[in-house]
Amino acid sequence: MMQNLKGHFYLLCKWLLFGFLLAEIILILKIIVVNFSNALIQNEEWLWFIGALYLVIIRNILHSKEVWKKIYIILKSKRWDLLLIFSFGAGSIILIDGLGIGYFNRWISAMSSKSIIILILLPIVFFMALMIRKLQVVTTKNINIDSFFISDKEGQHKDDDAFGFQDISKRFAERVYDQGSPESLVFGIDAPWGTGKSTFVNLCKEYWHNNYNDKMLVYTFDPLKYENSDKILEKFVEGLLKLIKNHFFAPELESLFEKYVKLMNDSKLTFSIFGMRFGMPFDNTSIDKTFEKLELVLRNMDKKIVVVVDDLDRLNFSSIKEVLFTIKKSFSLPNISYVLCYDTENITAFEQQKLDTEKIIEFLEKFINIKISLYLDQTLLLNYFTENKDKSVYRNLLSDPVLVSKAVEGLKDIFSSNEFYMYIPFIGDARKLKRLVNTIILLEVEKLDLSISDFDKHDLIHLLLIYINYPNIFRKIYNTEAQGKRGFFSVLNNYDDDYPKNNKNDSHNEDVYKNSKKYNAFLETLTQTQQFLLNKVFNAEQRLKKQQNLSQEQLTSYACFNGSKWSPSGRNLEQYLNLIIKISPPVLTEQYKYYADKKNEILNIKNISYIFNLEDFSFSSGEENHKQLWRVIINSSHGEFSPNKAMEVIHYALDSLPRYSILEIGEINVGLRHDLPLYIAKLLDKVGWIDESGNRFNNTDENVIQIAYWIFGENKHEHNGILDNLAKDERGILGLYDMLLFRLYCCADRGGDMYNLSRALSKHDGRENPTSGNVKDIVLGEMREISQYVFRLFNEKYISRGINIFEEILGLTAENVSGESLDYIKSQFSSEALSIKLFSLKSTMLSFMIYQLGSTTYRSGIPCGYYDFEGEKDGNGINRAMNEYLFDICFNPAINEINYNYFLYYLCINYQTTYEFVTKYVPHINEFTKVLNMERIGAYWEEHGENIKGVQFILKDKLMQSYSKINYETYLEEAYKLLDKLVSSNNSQENETRP
Incomplete structure (x- = not known):
């Protein structure tokens, strides 16, 4: 009782002194005003003006300091005892006319009028300076530049609730309010990092503000901010006091809290709170009595205080224990409840602790009265990050939100897979997914359109997860697979030296991909989750599913491929690594999907000439882009070609031959003009015919013979046959070269599997030529008519006109053989090198053409010389005609002595x-x-x-x-x-x- 009276007496003395001081100030101000009035007695308007300014200043100060609110709180507290003592103090000073007022009055009276004016104006000048600066700050234009990245800031309002926490947060908030009961309880929110605990708490705060704003106070304390501070307890009390003082008038509270903390700090026995050591007093009675006073004051509060402690699990374990002990034993005060945010699983993971989850839960239950756990809805999580990206991404002018969505399409497959539980350590919460999306934006993957690139969404996402979560493993991948290296993580085929053989009978002819022994040994050193991610990309059996006939799209996009022993190109994995490490996306025109899309446009939307005339197919960089697109076109399914589109594509190929080069171009062995006759033959075999239904399913002899009609220019192809087109007069000797190449590619043992074309040629002349059985017999019958037709054209255009084939070929220039690639070829070779290559080409062309026209040797294709001009006796008549042409025209010195040189x-x-x-x-x-x-x-x-x-x-x-x-x-x-x-x-x- 005496202790309570002593404390109350100190408080009364403070308020008595406050009354003295306030009355003294009022009397001093009165003297200043009177003297100022006397100084401006001749300028009354200025007196009123300055008086008005002071009223404005006083009003502004009172408003900014919320004095009216504090007065209201004081009056609401009904502390008549303090009002009485304050009134007595103020009244006493006024009755005795102040202490030292006479001296102050004489000092002011002795000042000149100008000095008094300066003294009066000084506060006004200070106030105006402060207001000008405040106005300047307010009116300064803020340039809000949107961040490139998704912010990790928690949601503040219900509109930010992306994970369905609204209803459960309302129920939890009601339980914490507990009908306004003064009972001190400790509530726990147990959820992993990134699950949205902070957002959940903010939703609770919003609910309390909207429904119990006049009945609750919320104090958020973050122990991480003060973990290394020597005054962490003082910081906690300071913040709590500030909150209480703004809403409740209890002048004893501050002194009581200060005394309570001081008693603990001055103790000789110590304990730790928030990582800070505090003393335990010997005089336990003093602490207990102070605690009782705190209880008494707080019980009279008309508001409930909720203290939110976030990120409790980020402290070390000993600090966590002391926080819980302190809250439970030292600050279990009336009208104060606690909400602690933590992750039980994370607490168990502290490196120096050997406690299992059950022990931790049992420990927490001793201090936490009520606990709630948060769970993220998998569907909502996926929907938020794959379809409803953070608004900052959409405001980012340098990124395309549509492409961001495409870049993370692989997440959809992950979320819908049965193995999603294995991905929880990587994408199982909001924070991890934000980090993934931010990494994608950082690497500018959002600018990569996966629909026209060879990057596989599955492999890209998994490699990014490895990059983010296991940088040491990703570094291992880069060191063993970049800059031309391969075979550690990337799969091997049976032609590689390190290919693992199961037994002696392993066949080198079986095209099966396997992982290297080094990869399997490396896996054994990793954890289960690390192995899981790596195998999703590189495990041959798992990724390729034991397929032997992989599609072109798989071979050009899967990250497990990184070139081969015989083909150093196609380094898929290195392209992924360069994208992630060097932020270096591949050249668009080096992507298989780019050409696949262009092929689809040709076959479904646009004219083929339009596509081949795009800037991407400019001859300024050679013919490789053209070659890639033609390859994709001829490898397409026959069902993709309509009859009209097939005719358009084949005619365009015929017409385009002069555009391309026969000469070697850069790294390409030969120009596209050398290969295009083969592509024409393959297109004829695939789409140069239709069946009765207008499709290409019934490839009977009667249907596929349409190919022969087209080759020889018959029926609907009259005057527009393939051979006649190739050998047009305006194409000269190069047209003859094209025709001989086409003829050779039609041969059953040279052009590959072109069964329809081979049967068409075999059946066209009406004879019983074989279409199955011995290949040589098939070739002899198949090539007879086309060989006779080709030689007739040669005889008509050259032999009968006495034109020397040697002169024609040796007279060719670089312009003649380079097509539209001339400028590019000149940029690749010096004049001397180009001259050598040109002469070498002429030699090759002469040897090839004379052999194809005149030889009788059957070896990997049969020359025309084996046959007669007509008929089926095959008496080498064409060979004899070629001999006459060569000796009588080409080598005859009587025509020109240079023929000796030929x-x-x-x-x-x-x-x-x-x-x-x-x-x-x-x-x-x-x-x-x-x-x-x-x-x-x-x-x-x-x-x-x-x-x-x-x-x-x-x-x-x-x-x-x-x-x-x-x-x-x-x-x-x-x-x-x-x-x-x-x-x-x-x-x-x-x-x-x-x-």
């Missing part, structure tokens, strides 16, 4: 190679007689041999530049000896046969 040139480009330590090039009669008749060679050499030996071989230097490994002087000397020997042998045989 004969020598022909000998030089038809050589035999032998392997004697190093490759040796030698003349051999068998190489010459593949086309030339033995007797005709002998007769020609006997007549012209001596003259030829004396001819200056003008093409020798160019040959030596093109084929530097051959010494043509030695070569020709050996060739002369060979031909001399042939003439001598022929003469000997003639002498032996004479009677």
